[in-house]
Amino acid sequence: MANKLNPRQHIAVHYIDGPCLVLAGAGSGKTSVITRKIAYLIQQCDMPARHIAAVTFTNKAAREMKERVSKLVNGAAARGLTVSTFHNLGLNIIRRELKHLGYKSGFTIFDAEDAGSLLKEIMLKDGDMDTDLVQSVQNQISNWKSGLVEPQQALEHAQSSGEQTWALIYERYNKALRAYNAVDFDDLIRLPSQLFATNAEALGRWQQRIRYLLVDEYQDTNSSQYQLVKQLIGDRGALTVVGDDDQSIYAWRGARPENLSLLKEDFPTLEVIKLEQNYRSTARILKVANELIAHNPHDFDKTLWSDLGMGEPLRLLRCSTEDAESERVATEIITQRLRRQCKFRDFAVLYRGNHQSRLLELKLQHHQIPYNISGGTSFFARAEIKDVMGYLRLLVNPTDDNAFLRIINTPRRHIGTGTLEALAHYATDREVSLLAACDEVGLQTVLPKKGLERLREFSLWLSRVRDNCHNNEPVAAIREMVEDIDYEGWLYQNTSSPTVAEKRMDNVWTLIDSIRNSLEKHEDETASNEERVNQAVSRLMLQDLLDRQEEEDVTDRVQLMTLHASKGLEFPHVYLIGMEEELLPHRNSIEENNIEEERRLTYVGITRAQKTLTMSLAATRKQFGEKVDTLASRFLAELPDEDIEREGFAPVSKEQLEKKGAETFSSIKKLFD
């Protein structure tokens, strides 16, 4: 958007005299404000780009922002600009301050799965606890970490012996991470913030480096992220944050929307600028959205408006069953596409829970409507990627036992559970890593010859790969490694069809290719091969360079996604399905009395629509096998009647509805024939 800024946007971009909060409603051009402000700082304020940092929550947002900045500022001037996720910024800080943090080069970043298995191990060994609780303990630890609670404090505040046990596990977990030279995702924020609290010199270095900070989606920050922001800013006030309290939908994973209000207290000179002009939706859609969200309490009042015209009324379809609902949406898309002369990609179907997509998929397939589901298994969660990453992680960090266990028998090396258990036992006793234990002399006393031989062979092989990687061309060494283990052959053997195996192998090459990219892009003459590979792998562990992969199917397809996944996106025609009590608002949220967040979720859904919005519900729905009568969502009652056309609210028999569906469909079929 190189177009003109509106007056409010203009103020937001040019205000640099102090901390600045931009309350940016949905579709009000917040990304423009951030990118234009970066350009303004560089071009008009002569601030070197390397002293500016912009922080977002997702890699995708960061990428998009980088692109938009580079269109505004010429490449040379933008050199050194930091646009990254919170986690990536944290990673960079940790990397630079390794020695002050007591970590060694080549540390590992544990993902949720790794962290979970580590916890499980701890709970089995030290606590003799029910492993069903692993998930809950993991959540609790994440909450503690993002809420800046140290194990010590957790222990002190424990109200029961149960809580005490959890706090102790938390402590052991942190110690174990250090032993593995590993950090988890929360540590990427927590450790820098901890360092800055205790080490004024380090803080000074980074305050020197970052002289202006911009934060996107501020309502999604958690306590430790806010802490980090405050530390970096100090008393200089060189801060712009952009956010929308009405779009806070991640409180359940630690986000603190009240961080927006806290800004006013922590920065008394805070300048608050509201962006209320919406460039996305019709006035009618905004009117409905405004009415809905007005039912939530507000610290900041905000009313979206647009000059895109009133637009069509919204529609609300009440179908007999969830089957009829999906069928209706599918046939609607066919008719509307023809009537409005638009593309499949102009339609999005939004829903509360992933399971709601299943029926929809069936119906869309049946009508041969191309669609795309966002979510599901990400590129990074794929087994083949985790396997190869396991090798890379072990290459970079020999103490990474999780990686060791993942790959020791992938492909098969005929090392049985008995051998591994003995190895693990030995390693725990000596307090060395599994890989290191393989080479210890004492091991032969506890292991059969064959098992020992195989372990030694593996260890020797890996150190050869490591040497090769450090002394020669790293990417070639990694390719050789993958060929050496005949991963391809293993894939073909262990996959149902050759085409699937081929695709998986493609993914592996993509992964290796992105390492090549990463090494080229971050060419650091001073760093050794080892250091460069370490850095590339740790970036990969944040799936930084990889998730663009998923975007390449932005062809002409209907978009299916959860309400959560839809945040930040927009579509000409939106279907919001399942507008029922217990679904939206979700049953659990009703129980937890968390209606406000559900209302915001609905608000996010409504404000995705540019031209038309159609909501739907089913009168009955199968729940865990049995048919249940549903209740219309309470949110529907909060919307203005005069802007919504209702259909299916007079008693309509199932036969009639089906007939209607069939009629629409056959009339369309004629058009095709």
Place this chain on the structure above:
DNA sequence: AATCCTGGAGTTTTT
């Protein structure tokens, strides 16, 4: 090691 059976649960998700 691979497969079958049983029981329990059943939101949202990024890094």
Place this chain on the structure above:
DNA sequence: CTCCAGGATT
């Protein structure tokens, strides 16, 4: 109902 994990069975 449908999916998963984990145990039991082959």
